[in-house]
Amino acid sequence: MYVKLSHGGGAKETRELIEKIFLKHLKNELLTNEDATILSLEGKVAVTTDSFTVSPIFFKGGDIGKLSVAGVVNDLSVMGAKPLYMSMGFIIEEGLSFEELEKIVISIKEEASKTGIKLITADTKVVPKGFCDKIYINATGIGKLLKEGISSTNLKEGDILIVSGPIGNHGATILSIRNDFDIDISSDCASLWEVIEPLLKEDIEIHAMRDLTRGGLASVLNEFAKSSNVEILINEEDIPIEQSVRGFCEILGIEPYSLACEGTFIMAIPKSDAEKAFNILKSHKLTEKAKVVGEVIKKGKEGAYVKTLYGSVRYLEEAPGELLPRIC
Amino acid sequence: MKTNLNSKEVILKAKDTIIKKVEKLGKPIKVMEFCGGHTHAIMRYGIDKLLKGYIEFIHGPGCPVCVASMDRIDLAIELAKIPNTIFTTYGDLLRVPGSHRKSLLDMRALGCDVRSVYSCLEAFDTALQNPNKNVVFFAIGFETTTPPTAVLLKKAKEHKLKNLFVVSNHVMTPPAVRYILNSGISHIDGIIGPGHVSVITGTKIYEEFDVSIVISGFEAFDILKAINMLLDQHIKGERKVENAYTRAVTEEGNKEAQKLIEETLDTRDSFSWRGIGSLPKSALKINDDYEIFDAEKVFDVKLPASKEHPLCICPKVITGVSKPTDCKLFGNLCTPENPIGSCMVSSEGACAAYYKYQEVELCM
Amino acid sequence: MCLAIPSKIVEILDNNIAIVDTMGVRRKASLELLNPKPKVGDYVLLHVGFAIEVLSEEDALESLKLFEEALDYENEFEL
Numbered sequence: 001m002y003v004k005l006s007h008g009g010g011a012k013e014t015r016e017l018i019e020k021i022f023l024k025h026l027k028n029e030l031l032t033n034e035d036a037t038i039l040s041l042e043g044k045v046a047v048t049t050d051s052f053t054v055s056p057i058f059f060k061g062g063d064i065g066k067l068s069v070a071g072v073v074n075d076l077s078v079m080g081a082k083p084l085y086m087s088m089g090f091i092i093e094e095g096l097s098f099e100e101l102e103k104i105v106i107s108i109k110e111e112a113s114k115t116g117i118k119l120i121t122a123d124t125k126v127v128p129k130g131f132c133d134k135i136y137i138n139a140t141g142i143g144k145l146l147k148e149g150i151s152s153t154n155l156k157e158g159d160i161l162i163v164s165g166p167i168g169n170h171g172a173t174i175l176s177i178r179n180d181f182d183i184d185i186s187s188d189c190a191s192l193w194e195v196i197e198p199l200l201k202e203d204i205e206i207h208a209m210r211d212l213t214r215g216g217l218a219s220v221l222n223e224f225a226k227s228s229n230v231e232i233l234i235n236e237e238d239i240p241i242e243q244s245v246r247g248f249c250e251i252l253g254i255e256p257y258s259l260a261c262e263g264t265f266i267m268a269i270p271k272s273d274a275e276k277a278f279n280i281l282k283s284h285k286l287t288e289k290a291k292v293v294g295e296v297i298k299k300g301k302e303g304a305y306v307k308t309l310y311g312s313v314r315y316l317e318e319a320p321g322e323l324l325p326r327i328c
Numbered sequence: 329m330k331t332n333l334n335s336k337e338v339i340l341k342a343k344d345t346i347i348k349k350v351e352k353l354g355k356p357i358k359v360m361e362f363c364g365g366h367t368h369a370i371m372r373y374g375i376d377k378l379l380k381g382y383i384e385f386i387h388g389p390g391c392p393v394c395v396a397s398m399d400r401i402d403l404a405i406e407l408a409k410i411p412n413t414i415f416t417t418y419g420d421l422l423r424v425p426g427s428h429r430k431s432l433l434d435m436r437a438l439g440c441d442v443r444s445v446y447s448c449l450e451a452f453d454t455a456l457q458n459p460n461k462n463v464v465f466f467a468i469g470f471e472t473t474t475p476p477t478a479v480l481l482k483k484a485k486e487h488k489l490k491n492l493f494v495v496s497n498h499v500m501t502p503p504a505v506r507y508i509l510n511s512g513i514s515h516i517d518g519i520i521g522p523g524h525v526s527v528i529t530g531t532k533i534y535e536e537f538d539v540s541i542v543i544s545g546f547e548a549f550d551i552l553k554a555i556n557m558l559l560d561q562h563i564k565g566e567r568k569v570e571n572a573y574t575r576a577v578t579e580e581g582n583k584e585a586q587k588l589i590e591e592t593l594d595t596r597d598s599f600s601w602r603g604i605g606s607l608p609k610s611a612l613k614i615n616d617d618y619e620i621f622d623a624e625k626v627f628d629v630k631l632p633a634s635k636e637h638p639l640c641i642c643p644k645v646i647t648g649v650s651k652p653t654d655c656k657l658f659g660n661l662c663t664p665e666n667p668i669g670s671c672m673v674s675s676e677g678a679c680a681a682y683y684k685y686q687e688v689e690l691c692m
Numbered sequence: 693m694c695l696a697i698p699s700k701i702v703e704i705l706d707n708n709i710a711i712v713d714t715m716g717v718r719r720k721a722s723l724e725l726l727n728p729k730p731k732v733g734d735y736v737l738l739h740v741g742f743a744i745e746v747l748s749e750e751d752a753l754e755s756l757k758l759f760e761e762a763l764d765y766e767n768e769f770e771l
Contacts, residue, residue: 179446182718247715250697251738252446253368253419310339310548312374314685320664322433324444325419326368326674369696418740447741449722469740476742479724527737527745546696575751576737582744584727 001098008092008126021102022122025109030085030120037120039085044145046081048072051138056177057104061169061186064137065107067262070191072141073115074211077196078265080150081143083117089138090124096134104135115193117141147200154207155228159268159296162277164195164287166240167217171259172248175323181251185244190263195284199267204277209267218257218318220266221304231303234294234316253326257306258319268296342552343378349559350382357562358384358515359555360648362505363470363522364391365546367678371685373548383555386514386648387681389504389604390522392469392497393421393674394646397600398634400497401426404466406629407495408432408440414458415442416451417466418473424673427634448480455484455492464623466495472524474498474612475585478592481618493623496593496614499601501525502533503610507647509539514648518558520544520551523573530581534569545573592618602670603643642669645678652679659683698735698747710743712736 007017023031030037050071057064068088076083088108092101112119169188176183192211199206208228210220217239225232241256249256263286269277274292281290304316350356361367367387370376376385389395405426408415415432422432422444436442441461445451451465467477477494484492501522508516518540521531526543534541540561544554554572561568571577592615599611614622636642639657644650652658652671662668664680671677699712699721708723710730722742723729730736736743 176717180719184716184718242716244716247697247717250695251714251717251719253695308372308374309336310343310374310378312377314371314374314377317664317684321423324422325446326365447722449741472739472744475725475744476722476740479722479742524737524739524744550696575747576745582725585725585744588725 003092003094003096003098003101003126005094005126005128008124014124017124021098021105022124025102025105026119026122028118028120030118031122039120039142041142041144044148046076046079046143046145047140048075048079049138049140050075051136053133053136054174055133056174057100057134059177059187060173062189062262063104063107064135065104066111067189068137068139069108069111069117070189070262071213072139073111073117073191073193074263074265076141076143077191077193078150078209078211079143079145080147080200080206080209081145082197083115083141083143083193085118085120085142086112087121087140088119089122091132091136091138092124092126093132093134094126094129101135111191114191147206150206150209152208152210152224152227155224155230155232155268155296156207156270157230157296157299158271159207160271160274160292161221161232161234161266161268161294161296162274162281162290163212163217163240163264163266163293164192164281164290165264166242166245166289167212167261167264168241168245168249168256168259169264170262171216172245174260175252176248179252181248183244183248185242188261188263190286192263192265192286195281195287196265198280199277202276202280204273204280205270207268207270209265211263211265212261214260215318216256216258216260217266218255218304218316221316222318224268225302225304228296229300229302230296231298231301231305232294233297233305233307233313235307236309238291238293240289240291240293252323254323255319257316258323266293339378339548339552342549342556346379346552346556346559347382349556349563353559353563356382356384357517357559358386359518359520359558360386360388360508360514360516361520361551362388362390362501363520363525364394364674364677365523366520366544366551367391367681369546369548369551371681373551374685375548375551379555386516387645387678388508388519388648389601389646390470390501390525391671391674391677392473392499393424394642394670394677395499395504395601395603396421396424396468396497396670397602398427398636399600399631401431402631402634403495403624403629404432405430405435406631407464407466407623407627408435408442410462410627412461413441414454414461414463415440415466416445416454416463418468419444419446420674421466421468423667424670425667427632448476449483452480452483452489452492455489456487459491462491462493464493464495466497468497470499470501470522470525471528472522474593475528475582475588478585478588481592481614481621482588484621485618489621492621493626494614494621495623496612498593498612499599500610500612501529502536503607504601504604505534505537507604507607509537511647516648517562518542520554520558521569523550523576526571526573526577526581528582528585531569531571531577531579532581537569538567540567540570542570543573543577545576601646603646637668640669642671642679645669645671652682655679695738699738699743701730701732701734701736701743704732712738712743714738
């Protein structure tokens with residue numbers, strides 16, 4: 001069985017697809033047949049939206065379903081919000097097998113159960129062959145703000161920067177599949193709430209926090225520097241990178257700092273809170289390899305720099321557009 | 329293989345040794361690294377900064393993307409536009425803008441089937457899988473990248489492929505070195521010779537030159553070792569070819585690869601290099617035995633008159649006369665995201681390497 | 693791409709194709725440019741998916757050792 005255009009027609013077949021695959025796994029008291037879901041929310045909430053178009057849709061360490069949930073959960077978490085609800089829109093290319101679709105839906109269910117985030121409204125559309133790549137998912141998340149003031153504009157001079165784990169695993173995994181390489185790592189795709197919740201509750205003075213997604217470490221640090229008007233210096237030798245990710249980057253001539261992560265974050269905190277933070281980070285499997293990679297050296301001028309292994313300092317440049325291999 | 333070639337102690341010790349020697353000499357020496365891979369490594373490891381004031385690096389014309397002339401890019405774009413064509417080439421050539429500021433990436437966005445390949449054999453597979461389409465492989469590169477193209481041509485002939493076509497833009501190192509040395513445009517005390525080019529050609533191709541040349545590998549330690557050897561030659565007043573990359577390079581080179589080139593490609597009378605202009609006997613074309621695969625012969629492409637940006641100084645950068653930072657466009661109008669000149673396109677290009685690894689003055 | 697790191701041949705397939713390992717990344721590489729052909733366990737230098745030379749691990753290490761010795765020597769004698 002596979003998805004046909006008629007499954008998107010709105011009639012009987014659409015209902016069948018929804019019943020047999022989506023509701024079968026994702027049903028809850030808030031996901032109803034009405035045109036909109038009614039919620040009552042108290043206090044400040046955080047809202048985020050993201051679209052997921054990853055190719056291939058299945059990869060070592062996850063799939064597009066898991067990625068969508070983790071993506072939304074992480075965006076809420078790093079803003080200091082407890083993930084509560086999400087909406088999802090599915091754009092499906094005709095011909096996607098029911099089996100694959102169901103696998104994705106089960107991943108969504110499993111990943112959502114880790115944080116308790118609930119799918120409260122959803123939509124499916126089917127497009128003709130070639131109009132999208134198997135399946136695209138748009139997801140919007142709503143979370144209850146537990147801690148205010150975490151912002152990329154809030155970095156302070158003297159802050160240390162902690163990266164929660166090895167960088168680039170997701171990007172290297174995905175690009176390896178596309179290049180027909182066999183790499184001995186998996187995507188880091190994961191929901192970070194289980195680690196971030198205790199960080200928020202322990203009252204660590206988190207000035208800024210971001211999950212490292214597209215553009216990787218280089219993008220986030222440049223954005224931090226710009227938004228807070230600070231100079232940031234990281235040390236090449238302190239940045240956690242798995243050996244095979246390093247090898248992958250050497251092969252294609254690209255920088256690990258530009259590779260995407262999907263379950264790794266960076267935060268800026270005062271040095272005095274480092275011990276408290278590491279007690280938590282080290283006690284979670286997801287972040288046991290967390291490391292201090294650098295610090296905010298000065299306020300008043302923007303810049304993100306990296307100190308090379310041999311002591312010279314250069315700009316931490318963001319990758320231009322597509323990551324294309326060097327030839328010579 | 330677990331190696332510690334780049335350990336901090338080794339590198340810093342090598343740096344000190346070099347600095348001591350230059351201090352004794354009393355003036356900095358000028359070294360040209362020919363190969364784009366070396367330019368990239370020097371910038372990435374910060375070797376230029378470690379040796380600032382002692383060794384002045386002049387970036388040579390050894391980045392194949394950077395020396396591809398505007399009319400070759402225009403040719404690529406015109407070929408990609410032919411209906412029913414799958415156009416393939418290596419990585420970052422896709423970013424180079426042609427005469428009308430359009431790159432192959434732009435052509436892809438506009439509907440052409442343009443694909444980046446890691447190995448040219450992917451073009452072969454693509455041709456097998458798409459018998460109803462014409463597959464063009466736009467081959468660029470120096471001597472290292474040429475033998476793979478030769479293999480591709482042989483395989484195409486062996487399988488009697490009717491839908492695979494190749495454009496050879498392969499260029500050769502010695503004519504460019506000869507040009508740099510003879511034109512007197514920049515004074516050079518020594519040349520860091522290309523590593524992988526020399527793996528194929530052997531060190532013998534440099535014997536004609538009256539200049540110090542030391543062939544180097546691509547690790548930080550390789551490059552420092554080569555600089556150290558160049559310095560020793562300089563101190564002794566010698567000008568000879570030495571090999572600091574003996575683990576890969578021999579005098580004779582890779583004979584199998586040389587044979588494959590011989591069998592499939594011929595020397596062109598002349599070829600246009602970006603920034604340098606026309607150089608005699610400096611590039612290779614597909615020979616008559618393989619002409620049915622030669623896209624330049626098979627397709628009748630009309631090229632627009634090519635036009636460079638008037639302020640772009642890539643020509644001077646490629647030949648080592650100017651530094652990227654001397655260019656008015658550098659870093660403002662011309663950036664890796666929106667390159668004007670070819671040196672900003674490839675990450676081996678001197679401008680892109682400078683931009684990416686710009687020196688930071690920290691007040692700490 | 694001038695990949696500096698040697699890659700290890702882990703398997704030889706048909707048609708002159710080998711599986712090579714570079715720091716934990718495995719992929720196909722053509723052996724068409726090598727004569728004589730390398731064997732499983734050999735280290736090769738790769739360029740755009742082709743093995744272009746066979747290297748020995750000892751060579752690489754030896755090369756480093758010589759370099760270090762040269763530096764030590766020069767430091768000792770204060771030039």
